[in-house]
Amino acid sequence: MSNLETRLAAYVASRVPEARDVRVSGLDRLFGGASRETYRFVLDYDTEGGRVSRRLILRRDPAGSLIETERAVEFGAYRAFHGTPVPVPEALWLEEDASWLDHPFFVMEELVGLEASPQAIIGSPYAEHAESIARQKWTILGEIARADPIALGLDRVMTPVAPQECWQRELLRWERVIDDDELCPQPVIRAAIRWLRRNPPPPPARVSVVHADYRTGNFLCDTDGNIRAILDWEMAHLGDPLEDLAWGLNPVWRWARDERAGGLATRDVAIAHWERASGLRADPAALHWWEVFSSVKGQGIWVSGAKEFSFGANQDPILALSGWLMGNSQDRAALLQLGHLS
Amino acid sequence: MKPDPQRMIEVTAAHLMMRTAPALEKGYEQSSVGLLAVLLLAVREEYDRSAARRVEENRALRAIFADGARVVREGAPELAKRLEAAAHGEDPSLVISELERTNAELRGLVIDLHARIEEIDAPEARRIEVAIWAELVASTERRRLSLGTF
Numbered sequence: 001m002s003n004l005e006t007r008l009a010a011y012v013a014s015r016v017p018e019a020r021d022v023r024v025s026g027l028d029r030l031f032g033g034a035s036r037e038t039y040r041f042v043l044d045y046d047t048e049g050g051r052v053s054r055r056l057i058l059r060r061d062p063a064g065s066l067i068e069t070e071r072a073v074e075f076g077a078y079r080a081f082h083g084t085p086v087p088v089p090e091a092l093w094l095e096e097d098a099s100w101l102d103h104p105f106f107v108m109e110e111l112v113g114l115e116a117s118p119q120a121i122i123g124s125p126y127a128e129h130a131e132s133i134a135r136q137k138w139t140i141l142g143e144i145a146r147a148d149p150i151a152l153g154l155d156r157v158m159t160p161v162a163p164q165e166c167w168q169r170e171l172l173r174w175e176r177v178i179d180d181d182e183l184c185p186q187p188v189i190r191a192a193i194r195w196l197r198r199n200p201p202p203p204p205a206r207v208s209v210v211h212a213d214y215r216t217g218n219f220l221c222d223t224d225g226n227i228r229a230i231l232d233w234e235m236a237h238l239g240d241p242l243e244d245l246a247w248g249l250n251p252v253w254r255w256a257r258d259e260r261a262g263g264l265a266t267r268d269v270a271i272a273h274w275e276r277a278s279g280l281r282a283d284p285a286a287l288h289w290w291e292v293f294s295s296v297k298g299q300g301i302w303v304s305g306a307k308e309f310s311f312g313a314n315q316d317p318i319l320a321l322s323g324w325l326m327g328n329s330q331d332r333a334a335l336l337q338l339g340h341l342s
Numbered sequence: 343m344k345p346d347p348q349r350m351i352e353v354t355a356a357h358l359m360m361r362t363a364p365a366l367e368k369g370y371e372q373s374s375v376g377l378l379a380v381l382l383l384a385v386r387e388e389y390d391r392s393a394a395r396r397v398e399e400n401r402a403l404r405a406i407f408a409d410g411a412r413v414v415r416e417g418a419p420e421l422a423k424r425l426e427a428a429a430h431g432e433d434p435s436l437v438i439s440e441l442e443r444t445n446a447e448l449r450g451l452v453i454d455l456h457a458r459i460e461e462i463d464a465p466e467a468r469r470i471e472v473a474i475w476a477e478l479v480a481s482t483e484r485r486r487l488s489l490g491t492f
Contacts, residue, residue: 031373184442185449188478191456251492317377324384329492331482340475341482 002027004101005041008058011100012043012107015093019045019052027058032116032318035234036071037062040110055112056092060105062314070234072096075106076157077209077233084152085143087229111229114220118255121216122263129225134265135273136227137219141248142277144230145208145241154209158238163203166240171196171293177300181307188331189299192292195338201289204240205280212236214244215253216262245274245282246290251333252298252326288337295334302327348386355382384487395484396441397433402477403448404429410455410470418458424451452477 005024013022022045030038039058044051061071071094078091090109098104115121126133149155161169175193178186211218212235220229248262249270255263261270271282306323308314335341345353359379366372411425428451434440456474459467 029370031370184446185453187449187453187456188482190453191478194457194460254492257491317374317381321377321381321384324388325487325490328482328485328487329490332486332490332492335479335482340479 004039007101008041009043011093011095012045016045018047021046035062035232036060055110057089057108057110058101058105059108060101061103070157071104071106073157073236074232074234075108076154077211077236078108080152080154080209081144081147081230084147086140086147087227088233089229089231111220114222114228116217116220116231118215118217118253118263121221122256125223126221126225130260130264132225133221133227134262134269137216137262137264138245138248138270138273139277140219140227140230141211141214141244142274142279144211144214144244145274145278145280147209149207149209149238152209154238158209158236161207161238163207163240166204166207166243167196167201167289167293170239170243171296174293174297174300177304178296181300181304183303183307183310186299186303186331188334189296192296192334192338196289196293196296199289201240201242201286202283204242204286206241207238208241210237210239210241210243212244213247215248215250216255216264217253240286240290241278241280242282242287242290243293245271246287247294247297249291250294250298251336252295252329292334292337295330295337298330298333299327302330347389351382351386351389355379355386358382380489384489387487387489391484392438393436393441395481396438396445397436399477399481399484400433400441400445400448402480403452404431406470406473406477407448407451407455409473410459413462413464413466413470414455414458417462421454421458425455449481 005027008027009022009024012024013019016022022043025042025044027039027041030040032038037058037060039060041056041058042053043056044053046052059071059074075091075094078088081088082090089111092107092109094106095101096104115126120126121133122130149158171193178189178193211230211233213232214230218230218232219227220231221227249267253262254260259266261267264270265273271287274280275282302322305314305319306327309316309319309323332341356379358375363372363375363379366375407425408429411422411429414425415422428448431444433444452474456471459470459474
């Protein structure tokens, strides 16, 4: 076993007292997951009932990342939604003590043989199921909006927010990220921020769980076009459910380079699926506000990653590439949303 | 100097993508090398236009500042002074890092002008606002990369 495998095995032994001869093998870092290092591994151990073998995922905090996120929130979201109409992998252990693996981490089930890459999902054999994937994608998002955060126990890990404060809290949060992390002035996004302050949205009909990065690329799909799990809950919070709907409609996720949101469905189709599943109406003016906001938030993410890369905290090439490609696409998206780009 | 820098970047990216990445075991390192190749292709695209787009943008912003200074002078004399000074400025050289430093200063200043102009209820303010938006669109298009999703 490698050093990290040995330490991980020691950790599991401490969490599963009935386990004997705990072994970790095949530890392999996965590409992507810019906010946390993601590894797959195989866990084996003996119990009185026989040998147990499981394929698992380790999500470990890096030194620097695309976004600063709360692992307890992500872990809590996986735990809360497991076994509900919102498919997620089973979350097993959360460890805040950095002494085990140098950084805090959590462990969850690996779902094998599924695809998350947006470039793959817009191609064969997934593209043949695009309509079905789109229906599931926005229906599941509607289920997230419909879910009661208190019944799920998520009010214990997510900060409460009053309906009328949803927009201010999120705008302030991402404006601060840009203030802190921008390496050069952002005149388009600063203009968008001023527009958002001048045109506040109405409060949501209800405060919901917001996944906060719900897009093609953050769900696992099988080759028959079934969405099997929603991933990457690291930015999840309580807020206006339109925030999630707007995020997925942002033009920067037009992976197929046409009008389809997330490379899957037109905007109208996506909204109709979401409205049906959530029982909510997507007020056009309010949705437009959240769409403009989504570009501010997006730019916040890209400038943060660019800063991490530039100062060496995390030099994963995805951070540099997103700083350039996504940063420019995000400005174009904001210009379109504000009516300055045709 | 030959070969051209763009060609050198292109060949390096192709080598990483077609030869180095496939030789690695499938996983994080292989994907990272593939992404580094894509990153180099973006650098190649930016290289040729790098000085031109900054010179063009700095010139366009200075023209807006000359006009904008007159409109904001009454309510914001300090801003008007900064705008006039910037409008009369020149790029110190064609060295990219120097052009970038000036560009950042001018883009910071256009944010201040834009915010001020939005508060002024007058036709000349709207005219400046239209000019600012046109330049923000143009500057975003100048930076556009063919690999971008949008």
